[in-house]
Amino acid sequence: MKARVHVTLKPGVLDPQGKAIAHALQALGFDGVNEARQGKVIELDLADDVAGDPEAVRARVDDMCRKLLANTVIETYRIDLDA
């Protein structure tokens, strides 16, 4: 089973990397980009013995997010499970 975790900065948190992207796009002639923000995606390949009940898997991945993958002070995360 695959789990995909999207980690993005909370609204209002300064995102210099996103600002750099927006500037670079403008410099390349792409007008009309109001804002760019950059986040992370982490794709986890979970062993079959772990992947049983989707709710249990989600709870486990949520635990991983809170303990390692996301900094919940400044970031939010979203978990997508693929069968």
Added chain:
Amino acid sequence: MKARVHVTLKPGVLDPQGKAIAHALQALGFDGVNEARQGKVIELDLADDVAGDPEAVRARVDDMCRKLLANTVIETYRIDLDA
């Protein structure tokens, strides 16, 4: 209109960041993670005058990906458009 670009390393390309995540998860007691890979998400907020025909917007964002957002030698990208 919002566009979300997912940039991930092609299969087979070494991903040290992903490996570090997998090791750290194991060290924290999360067994059963076969592999972890890390990619980027770039959220673009496009001005309304740019956002017309979805196909045109997609072509434009595709152009941004090839010119700046993704390194197509080692990365693949996927574009999601939100109305």
